Amino acid sequence: MSLARRFLVIQALLFWQGGFVFYAAVVVPTGSDVLGSFEQGRVTRHVTDAMNVIGVVALFVLAWDQLANRDPVGCRRARWLLWGILAAGLVVLVVLHPRIESYVDFAANGRVIDYPSFYLWHRVYLFVATAQWVAGLGYVAVMLRAWSVGTRAA
Secondary structure, eight states, rough: OOOHHHHHHHHHHHIIIIIHHHHHIIIIIHHHHHHHHHHHHHHHHHHHHHHHHHHHHHHHHHHHHHHSSEEEEEEHHHHHHHHHHHHHHHHHHHHHHHHHHHEGGGGTTTEEESHHHHHHHHHHHHHHHHHHHHHHHHHHHHHHHHHHHHHHHH
């Protein structure tokens, strides 16, 4: 069972965090070049909803693994701390998303109503998403450490 669970954990992280990296590094710049910044934003506003759902599912899978594993105390605490950062980041992103959208008048071909506020909140959103990604990297490192210690003990 632990092999299947670990496989699901890796797949969940790859889909969520890997999807974020691919979207940010490849899709957004390419979409902006091909479609223009506003049209790419119209796509992104829907993609972020899907990414947030993927994040929720991934967090459940990670929590399941943490509850089922017998991690060393230090790894257990670190994993839960990083999991909490991932979860808090997801909550903040979900709350910020409609706030950012409220500054864009999609009926008026994407006119930004209050650009300084839009820019501020969009930057906060990007900062939180980046912090969440860094926490995800840390989570993977601690998870692999916990798994390797658990494997040696078995």
